[in-house]
Amino acid sequence: MAAELSPEKLSEIHRPTLDQALDAIRTRAYWSPHPEHPKAYGEGGLPGSLGAAEGKAAFDAVLGTRLDLGQPGTDGWTGGEVSPYGPELGVEYPHADPDVLLPAMGAAMGSWRAAGPETRALVCLEIIARISARTHELAHAVMHTSGQAFVMAFQAGGPHAQDRGLEAVAYAYEEQTRTPRSADWSKPQGKRDPLRLHKSYTAAGRGISLLIGCNTFPTWNGYPGLFASLATGNPVLVKPHPRAVLPLALTVQLAREVLTEAGFDPNLVALAAERPGEGIAKTLAIRPEIKIIDYTGSTAFGDWLETNARQAQVYTEKAGVNTIVLDSTDNYRGMLSNLAFSLSLYSGQMCTTPQNLLIPRDGITTDAGAKSYEDVVADIAEAVNGLLGDDARANGLLGALVNPDVKARLEGAAALGDVALTSRPVVNPDFPDAVVRTPAIVKLDGTKPDDGAAYLSECFGPVSFAVAVDSTADALDLLRRTIREKGAMTVGAYTTSPEVERAVEDVCFDESAQLSLNLTGGVYVNQTAAFSDFHGSGGNPAANAALCDGAFVSNRFRVVEVRRQA
Amino acid sequence: MAAELSPEKLSEIHRPTLDQALDAIRTRAYWSPHPEHPKAYGEGGLPGSLGAAEGKAAFDAVLGTRLDLGQPGTDGWTGGEVSPYGPELGVEYPHADPDVLLPAMGAAMGSWRAAGPETRALVCLEIIARISARTHELAHAVMHTSGQAFVMAFQAGGPHAQDRGLEAVAYAYEEQTRTPRSADWSKPQGKRDPLRLHKSYTAAGRGISLLIGCNTFPTWNGYPGLFASLATGNPVLVKPHPRAVLPLALTVQLAREVLTEAGFDPNLVALAAERPGEGIAKTLAIRPEIKIIDYTGSTAFGDWLETNARQAQVYTEKAGVNTIVLDSTDNYRGMLSNLAFSLSLYSGQMCTTPQNLLIPRDGITTDAGAKSYEDVVADIAEAVNGLLGDDARANGLLGALVNPDVKARLEGAAALGDVALTSRPVVNPDFPDAVVRTPAIVKLDGTKPDDGAAYLSECFGPVSFAVAVDSTADALDLLRRTIREKGAMTVGAYTTSPEVERAVEDVCFDESAQLSLNLTGGVYVNQTAAFSDFHGSGGNPAANAALCDGAFVSNRFRVVEVRRQA
Structure with a gap:
């Protein structure tokens, strides 16, 4: 079966956006493809997007249901989110047996690696575009898990989070393509024939990436790591905060849809929801299959991850005093x-x-x-x-x-x-x-x-x-x-x-x-803009990584060179 | 006093080489500015370089002497290298009190940071050029510490090591300059005035970098970390293997000379030679001032560093089975x-x-x-x-x-x-x-x-x-x-x-x-060429970093942004 989303089609739709993002991270001027105003979505607005009423209806429709992601190794169901605004969400999520799910995710890596950096980036952009189209729905999900007011949940949880995800994809693409796919190497040997080699360079993901989400900004703090890892060739297991599952579960659902349509294994992105008090982050973080971890949360657990998850590259954002x-x-x-x-x-x-x-x-x-x-x-x-x-x-x-x-x-x-x-x-x-x-x-x-x-x-x-x-x-x-x-x-x-x-x-x-x-106008110290501002520096105890820079992506893959006598 | 080596002069001499190196790491075609043939040095060869006899004489002249680097905190002298070929080298090196030396090195950071990525790169290139001019002398030093045969000590310890150092400088420069020095950001606000900020971005080194040298390839394995750290704004403390001090001590001497001539604090590069059995690597590695460590050697000590030197970015090359x-x-x-x-x-x-x-x-x-x-x-x-x-x-x-x-x-x-x-x-x-x-x-x-x-x-x-x-x-x-x-x-x-x-x-x-x-000609599996081949992958237990890629340099500095209302 031919993929519905061929690389050519993806390129036609998304390559211009990728190029603009690449330009933006170099100039760091203002840019965003994701409108901030709620009215920019729905009929007459962003094509294919849900408007305010549709988004609300979509959110309401998911409440009280079981969100079946079709994941292998699903051994039960779990849920129990209660909105900081009061209502119980009543959504049930698949509970995964990691002994089944992780191998399935690992098996998806080879073809994802072979797809190359550009196709990976374009697939990521399609996922982000699907998320963008459902910004209204996700805004309610963010609002009712984080407690953010609606407009903030809409902006920070929607376009701003999508911007940060796209920014990570742009960095990942640039980092992987700074080395060419191949090179012919010819070393002069005086009067003798030169030494000649043909060399290929392949960006190879490191293994399964674990995203440990936070309660307050499930999408904004989650998307950079999710998309940085996926774009660099790694399957991503999303472990949301137990009080903020829905926004990331919907994200995983959209990612699996797009991956399938593009002819890839949907298990490249999967959800690991946990039962109350199960604390699966600790168990998953030290599994040998987990090679990358992105975490936002308490200093205590961030320090624990850095100390114990030694088989993985660990990116943490912890507490600080501003x-x-x-x-x-x-x-x-x-x-x-x-x-x-x-x-x-x-x-x-x-x-x-x-x-x-x-x-x-x-x-x-x-x-x-x-x-x-x-x-x-x-x-x-x-x-x-x-x-x-x-x-x-x-x-x-x-x-x-x-x-x-x-x-x-x-x-x-x-x-x-x-x-x-x-x-x-x-x-x-x-x-x-x-x-x-x-x-x-x-x-x-x-x-x-x-x-x-x-x-x-x-x-x-x-x-x-x-x-x-x-x-x-x-x-x-x-x-x-x-x-x-x-x-x-x-x-x-x-x-x-x-x-x-x-x-x-x-x-x-x-x-x-x-x-x-000297901020005295409409820009605030607590807000940063993707493509222009760095969020954190990665150089003081509050975070060991910045969103987003070369260091945030460069160790999520390795370049494997194959030399052949020419 | 005006610096003898102004940024303008350095740019005139070295900017073309830097540009060629930047081009080489992108195309990965063959390139090197450092001739491999011993006869390319000396009169009629590389300008200002020592020829075979002069190099040998310079090496002989340093034997049995005390190499005073003029470092602060020198509290004694130590030495005792014996060539694998038999002779005692008899060179004495300064022994440092880290409580004096480290603060002096830290104090040198501010003006080095202010110099910016280009000047730092050009100063590094001048250091490498001085090293190149003394390739014959250093070849003897490498031979009589590593046991390499002369031709190999000359090539691997000379031009190939210099290539790897230059490659690290090119990566460091590129990584620091992918973010512009400043940007004007203007975000449209519909009918209202746009939000405007002026932003500056400064590459700031992380702190003092510790290079822990190895016995077999003191320069080849040492130069990448040394120059990657220096070029990204960090002072570098060089702790050579006690049996292979001379090549790195001469390197430190040349670096201090160039830094002084360029108007910088020579303490940006310093030597930490140790007394027999002192084991100062362990003590230095966990000092709070040490923020970066480059190490080549046993798996046991590499693992120790990764486990214990948690305040630092640790780059290790350890044992493997090929x-x-x-x-x-x-x-x-x-x-x-x-x-x-x-x-x-x-x-x-x-x-x-x-x-x-x-x-x-x-x-x-x-x-x-x-x-x-x-x-x-x-x-x-x-x-x-x-x-x-x-x-x-x-x-x-x-x-x-x-x-x-x-x-x-x-x-x-x-x-x-x-x-x-x-x-x-x-x-x-x-x-x-x-x-x-x-x-x-x-x-x-x-x-x-x-x-x-x-x-x-x-x-x-x-x-x-x-x-x-x-x-x-x-x-x-x-x-x-x-x-x-x-x-x-x-x-x-x-x-x-x-x-x-x-x-x-x-x-x-x-x-x-x-x-x-299928290597069957004059290229061997154990040799890699800078600018084209990666040495190690950084993705298996033999090494956590590759020489040289973006990941090797990107976490040696952080970008500090300053936003001002425009």
């Missing part, structure tokens, strides 16, 4: 509103949300005059209150707390210091069971060792610390120490001084942290 | 002479030397008629004897045994099975104390478990095993098992069957091993 240094600004209002948004978005449940605001005890200079430490803290608190004063708007920005641990941490924050901004519950009229909370700000002293225990730990969720420091120089020392010891996904700074700017840059260069300077 | 599959040939004489050379070169003391020759029990088909297992083994033995019958030629190919362990292994080989080729001592008239031995071939049975203990272990040195197998299919099974369990730097095969050829390729693709097919 800092904002406040030195001076020429746009005080812009700074306050920018920070208020950054602290509020998704209730601070982003790995990129600022946690520690380092503010000189004697205050900062601004275009609105000198502001004391107390002024700055009060003004940030007021800006947050202003931003979230309207409940509808608050719900749209905050989403729901993803799990009871976050709520418990928030409730414990008041005990850590003086509360400058008190968290308040917000009622979500559509989902009365959702736990919605505005952020808290707690005042701490950067010179008190007791306070250090708080601000030098990640307090994941809607809690930030206004840390009083003796000077900007002390802030930079604390920044350096924080990145080095605890890691950071993001660093922000506000300053009008070129010297301070250079000093902050030097700390970030030395400690390998991504820096945003 | 296999040749003999199925059939249309050039029996060519095959025999090619194999004889491969087994003899440097007394089999190459990580790429074939060890196991898998030969079907029922023999192979050849252009000279059917040959039984016994025929093939006897003919290979005869070919080796023919090649090494003349003592002068034997000395020129074999060199000397590098240490008593190799001699002991060779002496123990007779006990492993029937000896098909007996090793004989060869007298070196110039160096009567040199231990020179021709290779031994021992017959083993691939179906006997007891024999497996021998052929499934690396027997480093001039010992190979003629392993009888039931069929070519069994040979391929054993090949697969050998690569998977023991690793392999090289695989060779002789076959006239397209099916067998494809089957061998599939094993090598699956298990990630570099394959040479």
